[in-house]
Amino acid sequence: MSFVEYSDCIQDGDVAIVYLGHNSVMPVKVQQGAQTQTRYGVIRHSSDLIGQPYGSKVTCSKGGWVYVLHPTPELWTVALPHRTQILYTTDIATITMMLELKPGSVVCESGTGSGSLSHAILRTIAPTGHLHTVEFHQQRAEKVQEEFTEHRVDHLVTVRNQDVCKDGFGVTGVADAVFLDIPSPWEAVGHAKAAMKRQGGRLCSFSPCIEQVQRTCQALVDQGFQEINTLEVLLRIHDVRTVSLPLPDFGPDSRSDGVEETSPNHAAVSLKTTTPPREMPGHTGYLTFATKPRT
Numbered sequence: 001m002s003f004v005e006y007s008d009c010i011q012d013g014d015v016a017i018v019y020l021g022h023n024s025v026m027p028v029k030v031q032q033g034a035q036t037q038t039r040y041g042v043i044r045h046s047s048d049l050i051g052q053p054y055g056s057k058v059t060c061s062k063g064g065w066v067y068v069l070h071p072t073p074e075l076w077t078v079a080l081p082h083r084t085q086i087l088y089t090t091d092i093a094t095i096t097m098m099l100e101l102k103p104g105s106v107v108c109e110s111g112t113g114s115g116s117l118s119h120a121i122l123r124t125i126a127p128t129g130h131l132h133t134v135e136f137h138q139q140r141a142e143k144v145q146e147e148f149t150e151h152r153v154d155h156l157v158t159v160r161n162q163d164v165c166k167d168g169f170g171v172t173g174v175a176d177a178v179f180l181d182i183p184s185p186w187e188a189v190g191h192a193k194a195a196m197k198r199q200g201g202r203l204c205s206f207s208p209c210i211e212q213v214q215r216t217c218q219a220l221v222d223q224g225f226q227e228i229n230t231l232e233v234l235l236r237i238h239d240v241r242t243v244s245l246p247l248p249d250f251g252p253d254s255r256s257d258g259v260e261e262t263s264p265n266h267a268a269v270s271l272k273t274t275t276p277p278r279e280m281p282g283h284t285g286y287l288t289f290a291t292k293p294r295t
């Protein structure tokens, strides 16, 4: 198993994603002899996991069952231990596309935070690209480095424990794309420009507040960035359900024999439909994109 390469069977040392139900998943480090408690009972790694194909339905000790899934960045995003606020797949998908990431891309990122976005970047740029990620909080930097090693993607990423606004990304003239998720991105725009290739490239900054966006856009203009665009992406998940709709009652039928139909019409139709959510996840942040032109 690796987060950038699929394998068929669960092996000792893998990180598997246990699917417990809709909106409920947990990561499990697979270890010979280990056990994991779930609400359906115990999973015994040696007999229930190791050697089984990914996607297997595993019966737990209390008779309930779970599915054991191969990890992906999308599953990791909903299963990972939060050390910070994280980016979710709707924003991540837009960022990946708008930064034009592909296999071989060199990307700079700050802050690394909980590594939610980093895993998606790594999957996209593998097997030949590289991610330079900067996190000034020492424990967070150490923890995410540990996870990259466990997930067997550490050859694709360099974690630097420094302040991106003071010390930059630690590389110059190499990046195809830069991503910022820090409280004062405008202070890092100059460093972002320096990290990018002479041929130019793409930048994205994520900020929850419009005042942050305004300052970032001004810094981007001052640094000669072009095609500056800010957008927000909102997700609406529809539920599929069967509904029963009563047929309208148009009153008594006029029958040809002159006898009026008086019994009420209780007929109804049953149909499958989708319903939009009553509550929606609200604002996450504004995404500001820009292009550094060739110099």
Ligand SMILES: C[S@@+](CC[C@H](N)C(=O)[O-])C[C@H]1O[C@@H](n2cnc3c(N)ncnc32)[C@H](O)[C@@H]1O
Binding pocket: 084, 085, 086, 087, 110, 111, 112, 113, 114, 115, 116, 117, 118, 134, 135, 136, 137, 140, 162, 163, 164, 165, 166, 181, 182, 183
């Ligand atoms: C919201 S989190 C990033 C979450 C990340 N995008 C994810 O998807 O998991 C912001 C991170 O930036 C770090 N940070 C804030 N300012 C920084 C700076 N000037 N230099 C480096 N890291 C910084 C914080 O310590 C925090 O871990």
